Amino acid sequence: MNNVCILGAGSTKYGKLDESIIEIALNASVDAIESAGISPHDIQAGYISNVFGVADKQVHMAPVIMSNLGISHVPGLTIESACGSGSVMFREAYANVRAGFYDCILALGVEKITHTGTNQSTTLFSYCSDVFYEGGMGASFPGLFASIARSYMTKFKADEEDLARVAVKNHENGLLNPKAHMRKRITVDDVLNSPVVASPLKLYDCCPFSDGASAVILCSEDFAKKSGKPYIQVIGSGRGGSPAAVQGRKDIDTIPATVAAANQAYKMAGITPKDIDFAEVHDCFTIAEIIDIEDLGFFQKGKAAKAIREGATTRKGKIPINPSGGLKSKGHPIGATGVGQVVEVFEQFTGKAGERTIKDAQIALTHNFGATGASAAVHIFKKVN
Numbered sequence: 001m002n003n004v005c006i007l008g009a010g011s012t013k014y015g016k017l018d019e020s021i022i023e024i025a026l027n028a029s030v031d032a033i034e035s036a037g038i039s040p041h042d043i044q045a046g047y048i049s050n051v052f053g054v055a056d057k058q059v060h061m062a063p064v065i066m067s068n069l070g071i072s073h074v075p076g077l078t079i080e081s082a083c084g085s086g087s088v089m090f091r092e093a094y095a096n097v098r099a100g101f102y103d104c105i106l107a108l109g110v111e112k113i114t115h116t117g118t119n120q121s122t123t124l125f126s127y128c129s130d131v132f133y134e135g136g137m138g139a140s141f142p143g144l145f146a147s148i149a150r151s152y153m154t155k156f157k158a159d160e161e162d163l164a165r166v167a168v169k170n171h172e173n174g175l176l177n178p179k180a181h182m183r184k185r186i187t188v189d190d191v192l193n194s195p196v197v198a199s200p201l202k203l204y205d206c207c208p209f210s211d212g213a214s215a216v217i218l219c220s221e222d223f224a225k226k227s228g229k230p231y232i233q234v235i236g237s238g239r240g241g242s243p244a245a246v247q248g249r250k251d252i253d254t255i256p257a258t259v260a261a262a263n264q265a266y267k268m269a270g271i272t273p274k275d276i277d278f279a280e281v282h283d284c285f286t287i288a289e290i291i292d293i294e295d296l297g298f299f300q301k302g303k304a305a306k307a308i309r310e311g312a313t314t315r316k317g318k319i320p321i322n323p324s325g326g327l328k329s330k331g332h333p334i335g336a337t338g339v340g341q342v343v344e345v346f347e348q349f350t351g352k353a354g355e356r357t358i359k360d361a362q363i364a365l366t367h368n369f370g371a372t373g374a375s376a377a378v379h380i381f382k383k384v385n
């Protein structure tokens with residue numbers, strides 16, 4: 001089996017973008033191709049993650065992207081897995097290089113949604129839930145995560161300030177990321193005084209609706225070595241599933257898909273959570289980051305809020321979480337988010353992360369899930385010196 005590497009990475013800015021979904025996708029793809037120092041003709045397959053192409057009147061996107069890159073003969077595949085589309089698609093691209101089917105793949109995530117407005121976006125996003133039990137009954141994602149937050153806060157005696165600290169930290173990190181959607185310093189009081197969206201979640205506890213695209217070039221280590229360009233290695237990959245509707249879960253303050261995916265990825269990499277130097281995790285709402293970092297094994301169940309209070313997850317803390325700004329500040333263009341996390345790791349490990357660089361980091365983890373965690377993928381990366 002091939003060792004799998006990332007040879008190049010590129011992203012558009014995340015936010016409200018005017019270009020078409022195809023223009024956004026091409027901008028990120030061309031950035032990744034140039035960063036890898038390859039020609040489009042080196043690409044043997046294209047994997048695209050996207051959820052709501054239909055909102056910008058373009059589905060069956062993979063062949064359109066390949067054609068626009070001048071490589072229409074290259075097979076493309078579009079993959080959807082709600083907010084986890086990017087990491088689930090990345091996993092399929094990874095598996096194909098690892099198995100030796102391809103030496104060089106373009107993995108691109110893209111989303112364009114903001115032009116539909118908050119009401120329509122909220123409705124469209126609710127189709128990613130179990131519509132029979134959730135979306136169709138009027139549940140939105142802020143509402144579902146509010147239930148999760150209430151459960152966690154009651155069981156583990158956490159409070160609204162604990163949630164707010166996640167937003168403050170991620171906005172602080174996002175200030176250093178020129179491509180982040182929400183670049184604004186906020187305080188705990190700003191979060192507590194922001195409008196209630198679904199109690200206890202307030203405006204600043206929520207990620208925004210974002211447009212954007214991110215792309216990476218995956219290749220075999222032989223291909224990477226021959227290129228002479230800097231690269232990083234993928235050393236662990238895992239996937240998991242959970243009951244689609246929150247009501248089907250035994251506990252709603254843990255996400256079984258995350259736990260399963262993380263265990264597989266740690267086992268493959270031959271490491272434990274203690275070996276991770278930083279992580280990009282799925283903080284669609286502040287409560288999600290708290291639950292993620294427990295499910296990923298960085299903190300015991302019920303202990304993350306205290307650790308965050310003590311600064312453990314800041315850029316200089318014991319385990320920096322979301323140095324990019326995360327979904328909360330960097331933004332959440334849902335088809336692109338999981339790929340954007342890999343872009344951040346690539347930039348961190350190849351000297352391109354500027355002021356947000358995590359000092360001496362060698363091993364990093366990405367974690368991204370769909371809906372309230374019905375699907376999830378975890379990947380682990382190693383710096384190649």
Ligand SMILES: CC(C)(COP(=O)(O)OP(=O)(O)OC[C@H]1O[C@@H](n2cnc3c(N)ncnc32)[C@H](O)[C@@H]1OP(=O)(O)O)[C@@H](O)C(=O)NCCC(=O)NCCS
Pocket residue numbers: 083118122125141142182197203204205206207208209284328332371372
């Ligand atoms: C939180 C939310 C309801 C806000 O929507 P909204 O009230 O229509 O927000 P608007 O776009 O009108 O923006 C109002 C202001 O708040 C800001 N804002 C919007 N969303 C924000 C967010 N999530 N965080 C911080 N600021 C935000 C805007 O920049 C704007 O500021 P301005 O007035 O200074 O320009 C919406 O972003 C949301 O539902 N987010 C969750 C998306 C989601 O569910 N994703 C899937 C996760 S599983």
